[in-house]
Amino acid sequence: MELRALTATDLGMLDEIDATIESTEYLHVERQAEGLRFSCLIEPRPTRSKLIESCVMSDDLKFEIKQLIDAPEAGMAAITVRGGVPVGLIAGAWDAGRGVMKLLDLRVDYDHRREGLATAMLFKLITDARERGARAIAVPALAFNGPLHRMLVKFGFELTGLDAFLESNHDIVKERVTLWWYLTM
Numbered sequence: 001m002e003l004r005a006l007t008a009t010d011l012g013m014l015d016e017i018d019a020t021i022e023s024t025e026y027l028h029v030e031r032q033a034e035g036l037r038f039s040c041l042i043e044p045r046p047t048r049s050k051l052i053e054s055c056v057m058s059d060d061l062k063f064e065i066k067q068l069i070d071a072p073e074a075g076m077a078a079i080t081v082r083g084g085v086p087v088g089l090i091a092g093a094w095d096a097g098r099g100v101m102k103l104l105d106l107r108v109d110y111d112h113r114r115e116g117l118a119t120a121m122l123f124k125l126i127t128d129a130r131e132r133g134a135r136a137i138a139v140p141a142l143a144f145n146g147p148l149h150r151m152l153v154k155f156g157f158e159l160t161g162l163d164a165f166l167e168s169n170h171d172i173v174k175e176r177v178t179l180w181w182y183l184t185m
Contacts, residue, residue: 003120006077006089008069013086014062014079019055019107023047023146029162029177040162042179044146051144055107064104065091075101076128080108080117087112090121094132101129103139106148118151126155130185139181140166149179157181 028045032038068077068091080088091104103125108117129137139157141148159181166178 001080001082001087001117003078003080003088003124005072006065006069006079006091008066010079010086011062011066011069014057014065014089016109017086017089017107018110019057020110021051021053021055021145021147022110023051023053023144025146026051026144027146027149027177027179029143029164029179031162031164042159042162044149047144053144057105057107061091061105064093065089068093075104076125078121078124080121082112088117088121090125092125092128092137094129094134096132099133099135101125101132101134101137103137122151122155126183134185136185137183139183140178141181143177143179149181152181152183155183157183 025044025046027042029040029042031040065077068075073094075091075093077091078089079086087109088107090106092101093104094101106118106121108121126137137157139148139152140163141152159179161180163178163180
């Protein structure tokens with residue numbers, strides 16, 4: 001297995017990575033707002049049934065990743081390959097002004113889960129961020145991605161906020177809230 005920088009020739013293979021999310025728990029969000037008073041309760045809950053959600057890479061994300069290949073100073077993108085076949089990808093955008101590396105994408109092929117690939121790739125992102133002098137790494141994660149939440153906690157990330165309208169105007173109702181995690185360096 002090889003974890004290396006993503007190249008332009010790798011771009012056509014990214015769709016081969018089956019990044020289906022499989023989870024039996026989610027982070028339930030209850031938000032209360034009245035004027036300038038705001039509070040929320042976030043707690044883990046079991047899903048009604050096992051959640052299996054396809055995670056297809058958008059054209060916008062592919063474009064952002066291509067930009068990282070063309071301009072490495074804008075961030076990092078790495079691919080994990082086994083036997084010539086891509087089995088994992090990680091990409092992060094560097095915001096030098098804020099000193100923050102933002103995780104754009106982390107995906108591991110469905111057939112290669114539980115082998116430590118995501119852990120190795122996240123460690124590579126953290127190493128890259130440290131070399132750039134980052135003060136933090138930011139990770140947006142959907143509330144239903146239980147496996148990612150557990151891994152972020154394992155690495156010491158802190159849940160710092162939420163965006164209830166990033167995907168649509170009904171994110172809380174549809175349990176698709178984006179939660180923001182940070183790792184301070």
